[in-house]
Amino acid sequence: MPLHKVVYLSNNTKLYLWKITEDFDTLFNEVSLKDSSLKRLKDMKSESHQKGFLAVRMLLKYLDYTDFDLYYDEFGKPHIKPQGCSIKEVEISISHSNDFSAVVISEQKVGLDLEQLKEKTLKIAPRFMDVSHLDNLSQEEKIKKATVVWGIKECIFKIKNEKGISFPNHIFEDDFSFEDKKSTATLIFNGKEENFNIQFDAVEDYIFVCAFQN
Incomplete structure (x- = not known):
């Protein structure tokens, strides 16, 4: 079972990473899926996406959840049912x-956002970020x-999930x-200003980013 890493982000937040080494059939046969998930x-259309989808269910299984505990709201945001008799709500991001x-x-x-490092992200950086923040860095650092930064914006969008x-x-x-492995960010939208704490790190040639709403 290739649970790759558990990252303790805070006392009440844990990140779980699964490295996908299995073929599709192995993953599929290890999990139970509700009809909507099937x-x-x-x-x-992509087997990579299918395996990623199934690997998320493997992580849920590791955490003593199942696909039947995971549901999505009308905006496509995932939620997880409390375990057992617990009434404590927990947040999930995938x-x-x-x-x-x-x-x-x-x-x-x-x-949560997870991205593989690639040149393309840098090429499109002017479309989504203040590129002055890349000044005086090597190509790899850029x-x-x-x-x-892309991950920060994806994470905040996932939290707020508002059209526009x-x-x-x-x-x-x-x-x-x-x-630093941490930063802050601000969302200014619809006349409101909201602040977020950011944590990030590298895992092999991937970057994970987590945003927490203040």
Whole structure:
């Protein structure tokens, strides 16, 4: 069972990473899926996405949940049912990128994004970030930082999940150094200003980012 890593982000937040080494059939035979999930799996055109979807269910199984405990609201945001007799609500966020799937469980509102490092992210950086934050960095450092910024904006969007939010026009990252592994960001949208704490790190050639709403 290739649970790759557990990252303790806070006293009430844990990130779980699954490295996908199994073939489709192995993953499929290890989990039970409700009818809506079976349909969703069948409709996926990419086997990579299918395996990522199943690996998330493997993580749920590791955490003593099942696909039947996971549900999505009308906006597509995932939620998890409390375990056993617990009435304590927990938050969940999910992400998948190529060889890794990830799940974060928290008692706080949280958003998770997982991205593989690639040149393309840097090429499109002017579309989503303040590129002055990339000044005086090496090419490798620029790719890492741009990937973190993309992740910050994805995470905040996942938390808020409101139509009309623009990455460049509404979500603003504060400058940071990659070595800090943390930052802050602000969402200014519909006349409101909301602040978020950010944590991030590298795992092999991937970056994970988590955002927490203040």
